[in-house]
Amino acid sequence: MSRVLVVVKVVVLVDPRTFCGGATVVSWRVNNQEQLFVSKQAIFDGKRAIRGGIPVVFPQFGEWSTGPQHGFARICRWELKKPPERLPTGDVEAMFQLLDNEFTRSMWNYPFSLTYRLILREKELHFNISVYNPGAETLSFTFLLHTYFKVPDVRRCQITGMRGCTYIDKTREGALYQEHRDVVTVNEWTDRIYQNTPLEHIITNVVSGRKMRMQKYNLVDTVVWNPWVEKAKEIPDFGEEEFPNLVCVEAGHVSSPVILPPGTVFEASQILQVM
Numbered sequence: 001m002s003r004v005l006v007v008v009k010v011v012v013l014v015d016p017r018t019f020c021g022g023a024t025v026v027s028w029r030v031n032n033q034e035q036l037f038v039s040k041q042a043i044f045d046g047k048r049a050i051r052g053g054i055p056v057v058f059p060q061f062g063e064w065s066t067g068p069q070h071g072f073a074r075i076c077r078w079e080l081k082k083p084p085e086r087l088p089t090g091d092v093e094a095m096f097q098l099l100d101n102e103f104t105r106s107m108w109n110y111p112f113s114l115t116y117r118l119i120l121r122e123k124e125l126h127f128n129i130s131v132y133n134p135g136a137e138t139l140s141f142t143f144l145l146h147t148y149f150k151v152p153d154v155r156r157c158q159i160t161g162m163r164g165c166t167y168i169d170k171t172r173e174g175a176l177y178q179e180h181r182d183v184v185t186v187n188e189w190t191d192r193i194y195q196n197t198p199l200e201h202i203i204t205n206v207v208s209g210r211k212m213r214m215q216k217y218n219l220v221d222t223v224v225w226n227p228w229v230e231k232a233k234e235i236p237d238f239g240e241e242e243f244p245n246l247v248c249v250e251a252g253h254v255s256s257p258v259i260l261p262p263g264t265v266f267e268a269s270q271i272l273q274v275m
């Protein structure tokens with residue numbers, strides 16, 4: 001597996017030689033400190049998704065009858081459309097593209113063009129996504145950025161912005177609840193899809209006790225996930241002692257599908273900022 005160095009601080013996997021890469025951001029360093037969790041047992045064999053970083057979930061969030069869980073984007077070979085380039089502003093930009101191909105057509109028989117643009121700024125990482133439908137049929141898909149934040153102890157993290165939101169609790173057979181807390185904390189196996197969340201979440205006590213700001217546009221849902229110790233045992237590429245060191249806060253459009261008529265584009269973005 002080759003690693004394309006976007007800049008010193010961001011590493012994204014795109015591998016021209018094998019079938020994998022998944023355009024997964026596997027490292028983002030700010031002040032020389034890693035912000036993303038990647039399991040010590042993550043497997044970089046070019047065949048499966050990376051356990052950590054920021055995998056791209058498309059065109060299916062969750063289980064899928066015609067393909068792997070969370071879709072194929074995270075296990076596909078992407079094209080590096082625009083190698084890392086420093087812009088006049090000092091930001092660094094890179095662009096990746098995934099087009100339908102024989103592999104994607106075997107699971108989802110539609111044409112599409114998925115463009116993923118990353119911009120690195122001091123203390124910020126921007127993600128711009130666009131999905132174009134060049135075909136004659138309407139597309140229906142879900143999309144999510146599966147961000148694994150590295151944290152010293154998940155039990156000390158608080159996530160803002162969910163108060164009043166309904167959520168699907170996947171640990172309770174998908175029952176629907178309403179969040180009444182000002183901040184969400186994680187003290188057990190947690191797997192929730194918060195719906196119609198606000199444009200911003202703050203996550204406290206990430207690396208060095210700092211805060212992380214997540215801003216999102218057109219990504220109407222936020223998934224909060226931590227497998228905790230029991231579920232961790234069921235994940236082969238994850239150490240059961242590792243669960244305190246991650247919190248997944250995942251911006252997506254997942255509780256209802258994106259409906260994309262022919263000739264139209266779905267655009268969405270996420271900004272992560274170390275505060």
Ligand code: BG6
Pocket residue numbers: 049069070146170191192223225250
């Ligand atoms: C989360 C889902 O987004 O991803 C969980 O809500 C799932 O249900 C988790 O277990 C990890 O998924 P995977 O396919 O990477 O093991």
